[in-house]
Amino acid sequence: MGELLNIFIKSAFIENLALSYFLGMCSYLAVSKTVKTAFGLGLAVIFVLGITMPINWVINNFLLSESGIFQTDLTFLRLILFIAVIASMVQLVEMVVEKFSPSLYNSLGIFLPLITVNCAILGGSLFMVSKEYNFAESVSFGLGGGFGWFLAIIAIAAIREKIKYSAVPPALRGLGMAFLLTGLMGLAFMSLMGIDPAAF
Amino acid sequence: MADVQVAEKQSIGFGKAERKLLTDPLDSNNPITVQVLGICSALAVTTGLKNATVMAIAVIFVTAFANLITSMLRNHIPKAVRMIVQLVIIATLVTIVELTLKAVAFDSYKQLSVFIGLIITNCIVMGRLEAFAMANNPYRSLLDGIGNGVGYGIILLAVAFVREFFGKGEIFGFKIIGNTAEYVLDTTQISWLGWYANNNLMVLFPSAMFVIGILIWMHRAWNKSLVDIS
Numbered sequence: 218m219g220e221l222l223n224i225f226i227k228s229a230f231i232e233n234l235a236l237s238y239f240l241g242m243c244s245y246l247a248v249s250k251t252v253k254t255a256f257g258l259g260l261a262v263i264f265v266l267g268i269t270m271p272i273n274w275v276i277n278n279f280l281l282s283e284s285g286i287f288q289t290d291l292t293f294l295r296l297i298l299f300i301a302v303i304a305s306m307v308q309l310v311e312m313v314v315e316k317f318s319p320s321l322y323n324s325l326g327i328f329l330p331l332i333t334v335n336c337a338i339l340g341g342s343l344f345m346v347s348k349e350y351n352f353a354e355s356v357s358f359g360l361g362g363g364f365g366w367f368l369a370i371i372a373i374a375a376i377r378e379k380i381k382y383s384a385v386p387p388a389l390r391g392l393g394m395a396f397l398l399t400g401l402m403g404l405a406f407m408s409l410m411g412i413d414p415a416a417f
Numbered sequence: 418m419a420d421v422q423v424a425e426k427q428s429i430g431f432g433k434a435e436r437k438l439l440t441d442p443l444d445s446n447n448p449i450t451v452q453v454l455g456i457c458s459a460l461a462v463t464t465g466l467k468n469a470t471v472m473a474i475a476v477i478f479v480t481a482f483a484n485l486i487t488s489m490l491r492n493h494i495p496k497a498v499r500m501i502v503q504l505v506i507i508a509t510l511v512t513i514v515e516l517t518l519k520a521v522a523f524d525s526y527k528q529l530s531v532f533i534g535l536i537i538t539n540c541i542v543m544g545r546l547e548a549f550a551m552a553n554n555p556y557r558s559l560l561d562g563i564g565n566g567v568g569y570g571i572i573l574l575a576v577a578f579v580r581e582f583f584g585k586g587e588i589f590g591f592k593i594i595g596n597t598a599e600y601v602l603d604t605t606q607i608s609w610l611g612w613y614a615n616n617n618l619m620v621l622f623p624s625a626m627f628v629i630g631i632l633i634w635m636h637r638a639w640n641k642s643l644v645d646i647s
Contacts, residue, residue, distance in 0.1 A: 237622065238461065238622070239456070239457055239460040239461060239622055239625070239626070240457050240535075241457065242456035242457045242460065243453065243454055243455070243456055243457070243540040246453055246456065247453065293512060293516060294512075295534075296508050296511055296512050296515070296534050296537060297505060297508040297509065297512065300504045300505075300507075300508050300537050300538075301501065301504070301505065301508075304500055304501045304504055305501065308501075330500070333500060333504070334538050334540050334543050335538065336457045336458075336535045336538035336539070338538075339534065339535060339537060339538045340457075340531060340535055340538075343531040343534050343535070344531060347530065347531065386634070387637075387644050388634050388635075388637035388638040388641075388644055389630075389633075389634045389637075390644065392450075392453060392633055393630050393631075393633040393634045393637065394630075395630075396626050396627070396629050396630030396633060397626065397627060397630040397631075399623075399626050400623040400624070400625075400626030400627045400630065401623070403622055403623035403626060404621075404623045407621065407622075407623070
């Protein structure tokens with residue numbers, strides 16, 4: 218149990234997908250203008266990462282690996298299968314949410330389809346493969362990574378809401394400033410790198 | 418079918434409109450500094466010019482051919498499943514790139530690791546498919562793909578140049594400024610500009626953010642029409 222908690226904390230803070238690896242930057246920059254929309258996208262990312270990570274783990278270990286069903290090394294199909302799983306899971310999640318909770322569906326709105334092309338999701342799955350996690354660890358890694366991404370987008374959205382009232386040079390306004398801010402936040406998150414998650 | 422016929426009548430020559438398709442993404446419609454697409458890989462692979470060059474070539478290949486293939490199939494793709502179809506096309510091309518790199522340049526393959534795979538979710542590929550290839554003929558789509566790939570590659574190389582030059586004092590792995598490692602053993606080998614100490618911040622991830630932020634600043638200061646007025 219402690220091991221799983223370690224992975225959660227490590228993936229949420231120390232190896233933050235958004236601020237240490239800079240994954241999912243497109244939607245991170247595009248949807249962080251207000252905290253409200255950032256909150257919706259952040260929740261959706263936690264949700265989708267938490268679902269796709271175990272599914273991709275099962276696919277990678279039981280279908281594609283040499284010890285899987287087909288007894289052959291099919292890892293060259295990994296990218297195609299992973300992205301197909303992500304795309305179809307996003308579509309499925311969208312339909313389920315629409316059916317059972319129209320209010321949540323309306324608040325998430327366009328963010329669900331956007332997640333398909335959020336590289337944090339595919340990146341998470343690829344990291345999961347390269348780190349050779351087992352099933353429980355990959356669930357923990359998915360949820361932790363999603364939570365870290367959620368924190369990062371809320372933080373930048375809050376800063377961008379405030380900075381609208383500052384006297385930023387015209388050419389730096391908007392996008393340029395968002396980049397500089399994310400760089401500074403990345404520096405701040407780097408100071409967490411020294412933490413030993415085993416101490417928790 | 419009528420409008421399909423019209424679409425096919427677009428010229429096959431190389432006129433002003435075609436040139437615009439190639440040059441627009443270099444300046445006023447740049448994928449990174451204006452459309453803000455494909456940032457993730459731009460940040461991660463720009464520590465050195467070598468990796469950036471490999472990445473740029475890979476992305477130009479994928480955008481060009483993904484645009485071409487999608488444009489050829491555009492009248493046969495049902496709207497409801499178009500995302501998955503597009504992703505499969507992109508994923509196939511990326512797998513080709515990945516396996517080619519593994520065979521030809523194994524060192525680069527190792528260093529780029531997951532970021533080659535992440536070209537799939539590089540939003541500029543998907544973005545161009547949605548915005549351009551689904552509505553234009555294959556020839557024009559191919560030009561648009563090449564243009565956007567090159568526009569992306571130029572920014573990638575610019576960022577990589579700054580980061581490698583100031584971070585390691587090297588260009589393409591050749592020592593330009595600062596002392597080499599042999600200096601410690603043999604003090605007679607004082608190199609030109611040996612006073613320069615490497616700026617390690619430039620090797621770290623956040624510096625890519627700063628460099629791109631400043632690039633965007635310069636770009637918008639030069640091309641005033643891009644300034645964010647909201």
